Amino acid sequence: MADQTITPAMPPxxxxxxxxxxxxxxSTKFIAVNSVFLPLALIALIVRTWTRLFVVRSFRWDDSLMLSCALTGVTMDMLNWGLGKHMWDVPLSHLTPQFMKLNVIAAILYCAATGFTKCSVLIFYLRIFPSRSFHIAVWSIVFIAAGYSLASILANILSCTPVAKAWDLSITSGHCMNRPVFYFANAGLGIFTDFATVIVPIPWLRRLQMPSRQKIAVGVILAMGCFVGIVSCIRLVTLYKLLKSPDLTWVTTDAxxxxxxxxxxxxxxGCITAIRPFIRRYFPRLLGLSSGGGYGSSRPRKYGHPLASIPRSDRPDFTNGENQYSATLTTHGAHENGSEEHILVSTPRSARHNKEVEAALEIVHTVEFDVENSSSSAR
Structure with a gap:
């Protein structure tokens, strides 16, 4: 209902x-999205931090969840000052200075958080791809991502002259940049770095000598990055609406x-990399591993390769998948003992009992052994 004593932020x-x-x-969909995606990121970060501290014992602080939590807190508070409502249903006293000030803070937090997140993923690439040319390509993208993120933060802070004009509409002097146009350009650079982050490791990934499962894990990270790029494109559409509509409090909700x-x-x-070692440690059966070995161990595996073995009629062929090794050890002048022996003779069988020939005989010992392999590489 209209209240003649309250001035709306915009005429209806x-x-x-x-x-x-x-x-x-x-506001309902906005609250639902924050209730789903922030806990998702929080759980992923908890798994990642736990894995780094107690599993692989190699902690690096390059996470941006605190900025995401701050962004969620600011935007949820914006709901109290008009976010999600049409501007003609928002009192002018709510729009300025509270809503406008929180809007600037949210933009600053978003630019900082996305910059940290992209740099975190790119730094992860540096740990698994040793190629110098790849490092040059990655550092170039890091420079672009960090540079435009820092520039965006400064642009949001200094968007108006005087600075307070960005949220205090009672200030009539000075000037401000066109914020929707700036957001649109910023989103374009964000999309470029999103897809560059996905594309740059692909040529090196194909040449990387690592197990197929690890390649699949890196591929999942790249697919997630591609999905983030698609989300950025959708966000760009919402920013286009912001360019065309003066109804700031309503169209900002989707953005x-x-x-x-x-x-x-x-x-x-960025936290997916910690999932595999975490599962190997605490849920090994999900990866088809034994449950008693803990992290860094798996079910003993046997490999079968013939090592110049001599075929035997009374034993199975060791190359038929029985996962055993067969090796030969040739000695001269050996005496008989409890081991299994084969006498190689180049003379007729009738001469075997001849002592002169017996001195020239070679005794060949066939040694059979099993090899157990425990892989302990941290993922």
């Missing part, structure tokens, strides 16, 4: 009146919602 369109009591509200999805998916993708 023709045929509509301001409703400050029970207005149209688009911030996709920012939340993009950021938390990026954090989740």
């Amino acid at each position: 369109p023709a045929g509509q009146t301001s409703n400050f009591i029970n207005p149209d509200y688009a 911030l919602m996709w920012c939340t999805i993009e950021l938390n998916l990026g954090i989740f993708g």
